[in-house]
Amino acid sequence: xxxxxxLDPLLLKEISTEIRKSVITTLSIAGSGHLxxxxxxxxxxxxxxxxxxNHDPDDPLYQDRDRLILSIGHVAPILYTTLARVGYxxxxxxxxxxxxxxxxxxxxxxxxxxPGLELSAGSLGQGLSVSVGRAIAAKMDNESWxxxxxxxxxELQEGSxxxxxxxxxxxxxxxxxAIVDRNGVQIDGKTExxxxxxxxxxxxxAFGWEVIECDGNNHQDLLSSLQMTNQFVEKPVVxxxxxxxxxxxxxxxxxxxxxxKAPSKHEAxxxxxxxxxxxx
Amino acid sequence: MSRKYIxxxxxxTKEGFGEGLLASGSRHPEVITLGADITTSxxxxxxxxxxxxxxxxxGIAEQNCVGVAAGLALEGKIPVxxxxxxxxxxxxxxxxxxxxxxxxxxxVIGGAHAGLSVGPDGATHQALEDLAVMRVLPNxxxxxxxxxxxxxxxxxxxxxxxxGPVYIRFGRAAMPDFTSEKQLFxxxxxxxxxxxxxxxxxxxxxxxxxxxxxxxxxxxxxxxxRVINIHTIKPIDREIIVTAAQETGAIITAEEHQVAGGLGxxxxxxxxxxxxxxxxxxxxxxxxxxxxxxxxxxxxxxxTDLAIxxxxxxxxxxxxxx
Numbered sequence: 001x002x003x004x005x006x007l008d009p010l011l012l013k014e015i016s017t018e019i020r021k022s023v024i025t026t027l028s029i030a031g032s033g034h035l036x037x038x039x040x041x042x043x044x045x046x047x048x049x050x051x052x053x054n055h056d057p058d059d060p061l062y063q064d065r066d067r068l069i070l071s072i073g074h075v076a077p078i079l080y081t082t083l084a085r086v087g088y089x090x091x092x093x094x095x096x097x098x099x100x101x102x103x104x105x106x107x108x109x110x111x112x113x114x115p116g117l118e119l120s121a122g123s124l125g126q127g128l129s130v131s132v133g134r135a136i137a138a139k140m141d142n143e144s145w146x147x148x149x150x151x152x153x154x155e156l157q158e159g160s161x162x163x164x165x166x167x168x169x170x171x172x173x174x175x176x177x178a179i180v181d182r183n184g185v186q187i188d189g190k191t192e193x194x195x196x197x198x199x200x201x202x203x204x205x206a207f208g209w210e211v212i213e214c215d216g217n218n219h220q221d222l223l224s225s226l227q228m229t230n231q232f233v234e235k236p237v238v239x240x241x242x243x244x245x246x247x248x249x250x251x252x253x254x255x256x257x258x259x260x261k262a263p264s265k266h267e268a269x270x271x272x273x274x275x276x277x278x279x280x
Numbered sequence: 281m282s283r284k285y286i287x288x289x290x291x292x293t294k295e296g297f298g299e300g301l302l303a304s305g306s307r308h309p310e311v312i313t314l315g316a317d318i319t320t321s322x323x324x325x326x327x328x329x330x331x332x333x334x335x336x337x338x339g340i341a342e343q344n345c346v347g348v349a350a351g352l353a354l355e356g357k358i359p360v361x362x363x364x365x366x367x368x369x370x371x372x373x374x375x376x377x378x379x380x381x382x383x384x385x386x387x388v389i390g391g392a393h394a395g396l397s398v399g400p401d402g403a404t405h406q407a408l409e410d411l412a413v414m415r416v417l418p419n420x421x422x423x424x425x426x427x428x429x430x431x432x433x434x435x436x437x438x439x440x441x442x443x444g445p446v447y448i449r450f451g452r453a454a455m456p457d458f459t460s461e462k463q464l465f466x467x468x469x470x471x472x473x474x475x476x477x478x479x480x481x482x483x484x485x486x487x488x489x490x491x492x493x494x495x496x497x498x499x500x501x502x503x504x505x506r507v508i509n510i511h512t513i514k515p516i517d518r519e520i521i522v523t524a525a526q527e528t529g530a531i532i533t534a535e536e537h538q539v540a541g542g543l544g545x546x547x548x549x550x551x552x553x554x555x556x557x558x559x560x561x562x563x564x565x566x567x568x569x570x571x572x573x574x575x576x577x578x579x580x581x582x583x584t585d586l587a588i589x590x591x592x593x594x595x596x597x598x599x600x601x602x
Binding site: 109110118119120123125126127129130131132133136137138141159163164170 | 312336338339341343344345349353354356359378382
């Protein structure tokens with residue numbers, strides 16, 4: 001059965017908070033992993049898996065499902081946590097993240113058998129090309145499912161992303177939705193210092209895409225933006241989702257040092273406390 | 281077995297690829313060919329003209345082509361992506377490694393204009409490292425057929441028989457076409473083309489013809505060289521190689537590729553572990569190619585029947601007494 005859609009922003013917000021807690025706890029157990037971007041994407045992933053995507057946790061490969069391609073494999077923790085929360089596998093398994101023999105690899109690896117993974121990925125700049133391939137296949141077979149591809153903003157520095165962007169508009173893939181996590185930071189610092197991306201909206205437009213901008217940490221804004229994506233007839237669409245790295249934990253919000261770090265046990269308990277205070 | 285192979289006329293192996301592709305497309309709408317601009321020169325144009333709905337032009341964007349191929353394969357299509365081998369295998373190596381091989385997807389990658397024999401274009405376009413790089417990727421099958429006829433058969437099998445990622449290498453220059461479509465061709469199984477017990481010449485691609493000529497020349501001097509065609513570099517046929525070492529006591533490998541990492545290395549890996557015997561490697565020795573006519577280049581870099589004969593006579597004296 002297709003997972004029922006939750007369309008109440010308040011309810012979605014509560015789910016996001018639970019997911020954030022799980023991300024913090026999981027990464028402190030793992031001892032390594034990308035906390036900042038995973039927290040920043042919690043609201044987007046909640047909206048996608050609980051409100052937007054057609055998918056079935058009991059039948060992960062059913063033909064008509066929407067495909068979610070995670071191009072930025074390093075935010076695997078947010079994908080895994082959301083998949084567990086929505087019912088793909090027991091949440092207890094989160095404790096095995098990054099451990100030997102786990103189905104929860106540091107970056108998604110399908111050969112380890114975790115249900116719900118659409119692509120093994122982690123080398124940046126490849127997911128949009130794979131998404132283009134899947135969207136072409138859907139068009140060829142007159143199928144109505146769509147492809148959602150999650151990209152990082154730093155990842156847009158990879159030239160191959162723009163090869164794929166060019167192909168998607170050339171082929172009029174209106175069944176393809178790219179979502180850029182525009183948190184403005186990458187490992188070395190601010191994207192605009194490391195290698196400037198702006199004017200980003202104009203770049204995507206020039207490549208022939210419809211562009212929607214939204215607050216990637218606001219459930220209402222995310223929902224209305226995601227719901228708009230199926231109304232374009234000739235063009236692929238990109239959502240520039242402005243998020244805050246570390247969202248939900250004020251002491252690390254926007255701090256690029258938390259891009260690729262996991263919290264210690266002590267830090268994790270502080271973060272969980274702050275998260276609780278923030279959300280009441 | 282001891283029949284002499286006759287050249288029915290020189291043909292580029294890329295023609296075999298084009299024919300195999302064409303034969304694979306009819307009644308198989310799931311076979312999708314991707315174009316990276318140079319479709320005519322790699323033999324994809326025939327397919328594109330005949331099956332326009334099974335052809336996608338993606339421009340000069342090889343990395344994207346490989347990712348798109350992976351996406352198509354995830355949806356049950358059989359994507360075939362062919363361009364010059366230097367780009368097909370080397371510019372796209374990370375995409376092949378992660379999107380194709382790590383996901384273990386049945387994507388067919390055609391490496392055209394491989395080897396020195398591409399000629400006047402010079403070093404940038406002469407793929408001499410593709411077999412080495414493709415061979416080390418987990419899940420990958422690597423094919424290097426010896427003439428146009430065999431390339432056709434290998435292409436059809438790459439598309440319809442092989443599971444998982446497959447790389448097939450072929451060339452541009454017209455070269456002897458001497459195998460038969462009726463000859464048994466099995467991926468992963470070497471072919472014994474010429475009998476002999478004094479030594480074995482193990483060759484791949486264009487060098488198989490040179491190896492046969494070398495064996496015919498050696499016979500006149502009373503040296504009986506066995507000739508084996510290794511058309512599948514990976515998985516390599518260990519049995520035929522070890523048996524040859526045991527029965528003939530000396531090995532010469534011959535390839536239009538860097539010796540490092542290619543057929544020579546693959547054979548040496550097998551024999552070093554199973555049955556070490558003296559080996560001589562015919563191939564390019566850690567060097568880039570250059571402009572020139574195919575035959576001139578093959579001669580300059582020692583990729584000829586005469587070079588094999590010379591190596592054979594030398595190794596004959598090194599052979600341990602069995």
